[in-house]
Amino acid sequence: MLIKELDIPEDIIRFYEDSGIKELYPPQAEAVDNGLLEGKNLLAAIPTASGKTLLAELAMLKAIRNGGKALYIVPLRALASEKFDRFRELAPFGIKVGISTGDFDSRDEWLGSNDIIVATSEKTDSLLRNGTSWMEEITTIVVDEVHLLDSKNRGPTLEVTITKLMRLNPDCQIIALSATVGNAREMADWLDASLVLSEWRPTDLHEGVFFGEAINFPGKQKKIGRRDKDNATNLVLDTISEGGQCLVFESSRRNCTGFAKTASNKVVKLLDREVLGKLAVMAEEVESTGETDTAKVLANCIRKGVAFHHAGLNSSHRKIVEDGFRQNLIKVISSTPTLAAGLNLPARRVIIRNYRRFDANFGMQPIPVLEYKQMAGRAGRPHLDPYGESVLLAKEYAEFEQLLENYVEADAEDIWSKLGTENALRTHVLSTIVNGFASDRKQMMEFMGSTFFAFQQDTWSLEEVIDDCIEYLAEHEMVLMNETLDPVSLSSTQLGKLVSMLYIDPMSGAKIVDGLKKAVNVNDMTLLHLVCSTPDMRQLYMRSADYTRVNDFVMSHSDDFIEIPNEFKAIDYEWFLGEVKTAMLLDEWIREIPADDITQHFNVGEGDIHALADTAEWLMHATTKLAELLKVEHSSHAHGLEKRIHYGASPELMQLVSIRGVGRVRARKLYEAGFVSLAELKKAEYSVLSKLVGPKVAANILSNIGVRVKEKVGKSTPINSNTLDTLLDKEQKTFSDFQ
DNA sequence: CTTACCTGCATATAGACAGCATGTC
DNA sequence: CTATATGCAGGTAAG
Structure with a gap:
């Protein structure tokens, strides 16, 4: 089916044709046949990269041209901004796009003036709870990754949100996008939608199991050269020597970095000078944005063309890794499942080095087929790779047969609602x-x-x-x-x-209310622990070495806690210690302990610190509001802590830290130099500040507090002319020259 | 004396949404 | 409480 045959406005047809899209993929055509452009409900259960976004776009554009408004629901914030960026390319048609997630938000009323609104499922739920008026104007709802209905944590919210939306706008068109699952028909029936079910992909995917020095695909074999004793490494080296990139999935962070380290020593031998040079620049970039152990290890791996990726990385490291891989400089990413469902980062070959994952209740457990298919589906970059390959590894023949049967040739499980608890x-x-x-x-x-x-x-x-x-x-x-x-x-x-x-769990609300009523002497630790004891907070895991340290802390600070469970109730007490450990981390954070030290004290990554602080800040905000409602005295204390958690700083820095461009570290520097307040800072000499925080930052700070910089700010010296950005710029130039 | 390889034992275990009001190093 | 890979300590055989 050709784009120009579609019942959509002429200019939109031209837009797609100009961008090289002339014909619909088969599943897209099937969707159109099923009434996609006539406002019919639709469930498309098709693989990743088979054109789900275009499918949704067509329906949204058509609806908007008929005076409608579209809501695009995604499961991840990262995905929200990815879609937001994509839809903004539709601006030439007068399409206005808004985004609404917890961390990035266009104002509510203004949000409603957009034609397309991208939001996470939780944010959508929250908007509904706040009675957002434009919700009733929505005519098209796209639900991306609707198979997440099955998720224990977040499925129920998605399910209730969809239910509310259907009730609110009974005539609304629903387009649900899903991975291929067992009971797609059942989901479609629930949504009163027609079903497009397809395994079609623009790039072929070969799924196989490595055993006996070869990848065994159903019906054929592919021998892999033995250059290393580790099979996964052999597969990686093989991919790279054929000009491809690899994504390796691991079950734990440790394995993830471990594999990156060992594999990098072999991978480096296959890389040429030019690539190594660019990688070295990237590695320096990593080192400059964090002095933690992981930063050093990551930099060393990147120098050799390999990176690892998991939620413990800070956001700049994550971004460097993702961009480096997209630039085809990093050849291998060893990753936890972060990359399986999230960003669009395909690779020639996907290696699932570990198909089991630890579960506290059941020990090592094989991952569901659906999850395997999600990882395997990352193989093959459309238009760039001739095909994609996914490989599982077997040690014995029995395991090999089992993997072939249970994963490669298996169909994904059914989706089961988890709402019933x-x-x-x-x-x-x-x-x-x-x-x-x-x-x-x-x-x-x-x-x-x-x-x-x-x-x-x-x-x-x-x-x-x-x-x-x-x-x-x-x-x-x-x-x-x-x-x-x-x-x-x-x-x-x-x-x-x-x-x-x-938007907190009522049980969290009840715990906080209860705690606020019972609390006698309240200090920072009291409130931090209160927040950490709610079910909305993710507690840190207690390791055996932590036990005495945390226990000693409890003993010496026993007055800080609202209630300490009986030490002989082992389970309760252990749980309590986990809460305290989490509160101790937050306490270090707001006392300006350097992030590197915190990572060592608690054996977490920088990313974890920020994630925990983020959650704590939200719950502390809730505590503030609840205290206000209850008219107890602690609300201003909680409010202060909320701000301190946000910035990770002591009370005396609150004024400085509210300046744009000044965080906990710079604020402390300024403070120690005598600039203890905004007023002091306004009187500051540029030259003094310049020595303190560097010329660029100093100028930036002054302009942000409304001081005009009199002295001439020297043009940025070419010290950093080799930064990643300039490098990538050059890269793009040569690329477009070539075109 | 160094290196490669083995054995045994202890150890630790993925990810990420939300409020509010504007911007970390 | 489940199961597995890893990394370290200590040992041994080969070079």
């Missing part, structure tokens, strides 16, 4: 009441009766859990119920409304 439902039962989707028990059951869970499983078990939730919420004064009426009436209290809008 009290933990998952509590927050949604509350928000349903707060937002008026249900004002009595009957309406509540009706609403929950239209979820995927109810569609798929028995509703009586759901009703029981919902009643438990209502009871919990009533007990904690978030919901009022009148049991004398026949359908028991349900309404929310001020507390309930606040908890719903703060």
